Amino acid sequence: MRLLFDRDGGEPRRLTDPDLVELYRHPVREDRPWVRSNFVSSLDGSVQGPDGRAGSINTPSDQAVFALHRALADAIVVGATTVRDEGYRAVNLAPWQSELRLAEGLAPFPTLVIISKTARLDPTIAATDPGAGGSVLVVTTSGKTPEELEPLRRAGIEVVDTHTPDVDLAAVLDDLAGRGLPRLLCEGGPRLHRDLLAADLVDEMSLTLAPVVLGGGGLRTTSGEAFAAALDFDLQFALLGDDGALFTNYRRHP
Secondary structure (H helix, E strand, O other): OEEEEEOOOOOOEEOOHHHHHHHHOOOOOOOOOEEEEEEEEOOOOOOOOOOOOHHHOOOHHHHHHHHHHHHOOOEEEEEHHHHHHHOOOOOOOOHHHHHHHHHHOOOOOOEEEEEOOOOOOOHHHHOOOOOOOOOEEEEEOOOOOHHHHHHHHHOOOEEEEOOOOOOOHHHHHHHHHHOOOOEEEEOOOHHHHHHHHHOOOOOEEEEEEOOOOOOOOOOOOOOOOOOOOOOOEEEEEEEEOOOOOEEEEEEEOO
């Protein structure tokens, strides 16, 4: 992995693993959580491969950075559709990720936080294969009966009812920070990402460009209504993977 550009003045060079940790370590804010989103996209803008999943367009270097993002996050926030489409489970880690979290003073595993209006989720998301994994928390809206939520709770999943018809994302993030989870990683999907951006809750966007062109009508990193005005971000750094993937990191313009 090579550093191509660093807004903080770092010289272009080949990066070591500790260098990557320094670049991707989350800032911690006093007033609210730090939210980073992470997507991989084809050169023509699709975040889905031919099979409809992001995993079919990421490269070995993107898989490594994806794993680093997870190793440095307190919680992974994701929408229910992405959980179903990508086959999410409670997060488990490789030994190097666990060692890094221990060195960084983080909990053994990141919490998987699923935003779901319906809470119609397979309880097996709480299981990992193989080995142990982190906890799972589902945030849902009002109107569910105890019987509807019981299968999730029986599987060890914490269910948070917002008691509102819509999820207040700012309140959710504040609740996570209050639980000691201020470093938040959003892995999608595009609708949740769009809603976080619309609420001005995304501090940092990490976008990998895979060196492929797909055609077709794959989703972008956002899905939904256009914003009233463009949101400005500043390029923080850019990296080049040995497999040709380009890693960009943007921070919200003050």
